[in-house]
Amino acid sequence: MQTIGSNVQDLESVARKGSAFRRIAVRIPTYIADVKENPAWLPMFMLARTLPGRNLHWLTARKHKPMPRAESSMFAADSTTATSALRNDGIFTGLQLPQPIHEAILDHALSTPVFGNFSRKLEFKAGDHGEAEKTFGRTILSGHLFERSLDCEAVRAVQRDPLLTDVAKSYLGAQAQLITTRVWWSFPTAATEQDRSMASLDKFHFDLDDWRMLKFFFNINSVDEGTGPHVFVKGSHRRRRLKHQLTLLVGHPAEDVLDYYGKDSRVTLTGPAGSGFVEDPFGFHMGTVPTARPRLMMEVGFGVSKPSKRRFHGEPILR
Incomplete structure (x- = not known):
C-alpha cells in the first residue's frame, strides 16, 4: 500500500516529466530548422550526448601549439592556464574585460532596441522593460540584441581577441572556429515556464549545438545573487551519469544533478562588471532568473563544425 509521501513523489515525478517534454516541444521548430539547414546536425544531436560518441569525435582534434602571451590581447590570462x-x-x-570595453558594451546595450523573449515582434529598449511588458501585455524575461550586437566596436574587439581563439584551439583542436556572438539582457519578472525553457533558465542542462564547443561569458554589469548569476557544475563535462546520456532530455532538476556530482561541484559565477569565464558547455550549467536587477551578458562561442548562418546570433525558431 502506497503512503502519502510516495504519492506526492509520484506526482512530482509526473510533473517533472511533463515539464521536460514541454521544454522539448518549445524547441521542436528550431530542431526542424537545424536539420533542414544541415542534415549532419541530427547524428550530432543524437550521439554527442553520449560519452563514447563525444570521445570518438575528440580523436579528430588536430594539435594546436599555444601562442606565447600575446601583447595584443586585452586579457591578462594565458591560454595554457585556462586550457x-x-x-x-x-x-x-580568470577573465576580466577592461573598463572601457565593458562600459562601451553596456552603453550600446542600453541605447539599442532589443527583442524580447527571442521574438522580433517584441522590440523595446532595456530601460523601458516595465513599459514594454504593459504595452505587449505579457512578461518579458530576456532581451536579445541578435545581429545588432556587432554594431558595437567593443563587442567586435572581444570577439576577435587572440586569447579567445588561442584557448579555443588549444582546447578543442586547431579546427576550432568562432560560431556565435551574443549580447542579451535577463530581466526580473514573473516568467512563464515556456519563457524560462526557451532561455534555458533555472534548469541544469548541457548544450548540443556541436560535437565540441567552448563558450566565453562576460558579465557586462556587476552580478550578485539577485542579478541571476550563471551556475556551472565542475567536472560534469568529462563524466556523465548513464541515464543522462540515454535520454533526449538535456535539462535535469538541480537535486538530480548535484546528488551525482556533489553539492561542492556547483560554482555560482558572481562578480564585478566585466568579469568573465570560459566553460565547456557539455558540462551541466544554467542561468538563473534575476530577482532584483537585470543582468547583461555577452557570449562568444567556438565550435568545430560549419557555423549555422541562422544560429549565428543565437536566434531560435518560434511557433
Missing part, C-alpha cells in the same frame, strides 16, 4: 583548468574542471574563471 588546463578547462580540462580538469570544465571551467576557467
Whole structure:
C-alpha cells in the first residue's frame, strides 16, 4: 500500500516529466530548422550526448601549439592556464574585460532596441522593460540584441581577441572556429515556464549545438545573487551519469544533478562588471532568473563544425 509521501513523489515525478517534454516541444521548430539547414546536425544531436560518441569525435582534434602571451590581447590570462583548468574542471574563471570595453558594451546595450523573449515582434529598449511588458501585455524575461550586437566596436574587439581563439584551439583542436556572438539582457519578472525553457533558465542542462564547443561569458554589469548569476557544475563535462546520456532530455532538476556530482561541484559565477569565464558547455550549467536587477551578458562561442548562418546570433525558431 502506497503512503502519502510516495504519492506526492509520484506526482512530482509526473510533473517533472511533463515539464521536460514541454521544454522539448518549445524547441521542436528550431530542431526542424537545424536539420533542414544541415542534415549532419541530427547524428550530432543524437550521439554527442553520449560519452563514447563525444570521445570518438575528440580523436579528430588536430594539435594546436599555444601562442606565447600575446601583447595584443586585452586579457591578462594565458591560454595554457585556462586550457588546463578547462580540462580538469570544465571551467576557467580568470577573465576580466577592461573598463572601457565593458562600459562601451553596456552603453550600446542600453541605447539599442532589443527583442524580447527571442521574438522580433517584441522590440523595446532595456530601460523601458516595465513599459514594454504593459504595452505587449505579457512578461518579458530576456532581451536579445541578435545581429545588432556587432554594431558595437567593443563587442567586435572581444570577439576577435587572440586569447579567445588561442584557448579555443588549444582546447578543442586547431579546427576550432568562432560560431556565435551574443549580447542579451535577463530581466526580473514573473516568467512563464515556456519563457524560462526557451532561455534555458533555472534548469541544469548541457548544450548540443556541436560535437565540441567552448563558450566565453562576460558579465557586462556587476552580478550578485539577485542579478541571476550563471551556475556551472565542475567536472560534469568529462563524466556523465548513464541515464543522462540515454535520454533526449538535456535539462535535469538541480537535486538530480548535484546528488551525482556533489553539492561542492556547483560554482555560482558572481562578480564585478566585466568579469568573465570560459566553460565547456557539455558540462551541466544554467542561468538563473534575476530577482532584483537585470543582468547583461555577452557570449562568444567556438565550435568545430560549419557555423549555422541562422544560429549565428543565437536566434531560435518560434511557433
